[in-house]
Amino acid sequence: MARAGTALRLVGPKVLQFAFVVWATYTVTFLLVRVLPGDPVLAALAVQSGDATTVDPEQLAALREAAGLDGSLLEQYLGQLGALLTGDLGTSLATGRPVVDMIAAVVPGSLAVAGLALVIGVGTSVVLAFLASIAPWRWLRDLLVQLPPLGVAVPAFVTGLILISVFSFSLGLLPASGSRSGDSVILPAITLAFPVGAIFFQVFITAIREAESSGYVFTAEAKGLGRVAVFGRHVLRNALLPSVTSIGLLIGYLAGGTAVVETVFSREGIGRLVVSAVLARDVSVIQGVIIVVAVVYALAALLVDLSYPLIDPRLRPGKAAPKATAPSTFSIAPEADALSASTQDPQNGAAK
């Protein structure tokens, strides 16, 4: 019972936060779409059939109703929110298909590219950081650290085109476009992995440098441990803490940032769905995609939050420990005792 209570206290607030983020995103998007000038239904029809179309008012009203764009603002808001809770994101103005179906059709493809990109990017970063930290020569360490910023500096369409011309046209190893075959995922994923890995690497290497200059790494080396053992047991886990936060942010970025890559490789995906929806002024689809991305983003943040206690024992729920001396949690170094250091002071820190 006590254990379940503890778990609830840990997870409860974070789940509420998750729900709040999704709700707030929905509300803001709803308002933004309504603030945009012009009638979205009319605009969508105009985009479909040219500017000079005459529209039958009855047909227009039917379309409005189907899209959930009839009635007062409050009615629309509540109606859509209710539909949202049952998993209904409305109907596309441009295609007439349910938005949920349209998104569901492209999610697997995007998920495969984004997931693979994340794995490649983070994996390469960890390997590079490992090499950069155990390489015996200073010049090699410096070089390895300098490489990843290139990944951010070179835009995705350039890397994509280079990859296509090398691996598809010259070597003929991988398909250049489309999303039919399984191996078509590889090139787009690599293209995306560059910026993703580079951003992660910069956070990760900073965390590693910090861990390396810490007292506990000195202790580990004074114990006689070799470079690999020090990295694996002492540096890595402590460096993971700040880096996991950046993974959460990267997942959010990947959820919505695939448009360029999908365009370069002519793949179906969330990114291209958004682009075409914006061009067609298809507000239902735009709104749907934003909500889906918000859910992914908030979910990633939730998972990151929940993973902290797994990595850092200091964040785990307190358990009764044998205490021989007076309150051990309050004994602090003299320097933490100063007025100026109130943020380090556990007493004051806890009070905030």
Added chain:
Amino acid sequence: MNILEVENLQVRYRVGRRRVEAVRGIDLSVPRGGIVALVGESGSGKSSVSQALIRRLAANGEIVGGSVCFDGQDLLKLPMKRMRSIRGGAIGFVPQDPNSSLNPTLRIGEQLVEGLRLHLRLGREEAAERAVRILGDVGLSHPEARARQYPHELSGGMKQRVLIGMAWSCDPQLVIADEPTSALDVTVQRLVLDQMQQLASDRGTAVLMVTHDLGVAADRAEQVVVMRHGEVVDAGPTSAVLHAPTHEYTRDLVAAAPGLNSVRLSASAPSSAQAEPPHPLLEIRDLRKTFSLRRPGAAPEPFTAVDGVSLTVPAGRTVALVGESGSGKTTTARMAARIGTADSGSVLLDGRDVTTLTGDPLRQLRRDVQVVYQNPFGSLDPRLSVARIIAEPLRAFGIGGRREQQRTALELLDSVQLAQTLADRRPAELSGGQRQRVAIARALALSPRLLVLDEPVSALDVSVQQQVLQLLVDLKAERGVGYLFITHDFGVVRQIADEVVVMRQGRVVEQGPAERLLGTPDHEYTRALLEAVPGAAAR
């Protein structure tokens, strides 16, 4: 026969384009089973020496010459692989700050096991059992449970015991201890040093103890080596070096060490403030403060930091508020200066109740009450010039024009004995002692009647500490301000306090005139604190 012979050791650091010679050819020897103290102030290069001995300097440091002969072989010539088998095996190392020297993500036991498996080639289970035994040996209760705990669940003193156990875990011939107790309270410091001495004599281990505290050296070491600016200035048997120092620097150091030589400081000039009868300037009555400690996944627990504290600071007097970390002395001081708010009780300044002031009246209170913080590196804005920093309170209260403020700033520089040429410098260009003087000058800018000084000299070297304390004593005589002086150091108390208040776990255990309390303390806790002050051997 010496276990360690260091000859002409030189260490250099690259700082940007410059090269800084931190250790300029020192000689040093440690006899088998002997305890040698390496003493010096900050920047003397003593920590660089300790790190160079195990060839583990910071990334920008390198050993550029000399030899380190350990047990007959030159460590500087060994391949790294052999060196690693000596680190933690034949040479143990006790690091400086126990709070940052254990990996926060690994259990205590796991961290001990690493060395045992590496050097003694023990199996997993055998090593785990040995780790528990070691924890018991260094005086931790419930060693099995401790082995399964994480560092943050242990106090600083307990962590330092773990690190000591770690250093001795593989039966080393030499242990290097770099400021092993500087981060600990005096009573804990004493226990930890006792533990080290015990282990050294039981196992016949030689110890090289690096310390800034001459008191610690006097109590524990057979020989002392004094370093300054990367060179050895004095070396020999402890009693000879400390009682009949040959070098002038050692003499100054001994004279300034608060633990060894606490004489009450008197004002260098006769008091110019009119001798008014000391009326109560600050009175605090029955102050209480409770924090709620939040931990993830647990209901907040109330924690009473200050529990019914009353004290009085008379005008023109120094009241020292003494206690160990966690005693509530800083929280009390914050409430006395009205930086923190009390849950109950009252704060009176000149008989006026200021407990509940807010807004502008509270701001006006700052004219009368100013605070000097412990860390002179963090309490000054790095981008402002010294004159700007000192004049800031005047600007805040719109006192005088620009030119007048500048003149006041220069006068204040004079009164804290800093050259007026420093007025245009930034804090980064000043030493720690100079910065603390600037902080004091700033606090004096509004001519307050009460200064709350929170550990104002703990971050400073002893010789600088001495100068700053003398300055405070002089300023008090000159201006007749009252001091509420928070400190953990009884040496400092002896030097400056008129009255002493001893706190423990949020309560006052004893208070009274300094002479009486330091001479014949009533309370056993005060006695224990006084006895724990290092340097007893030399007094």
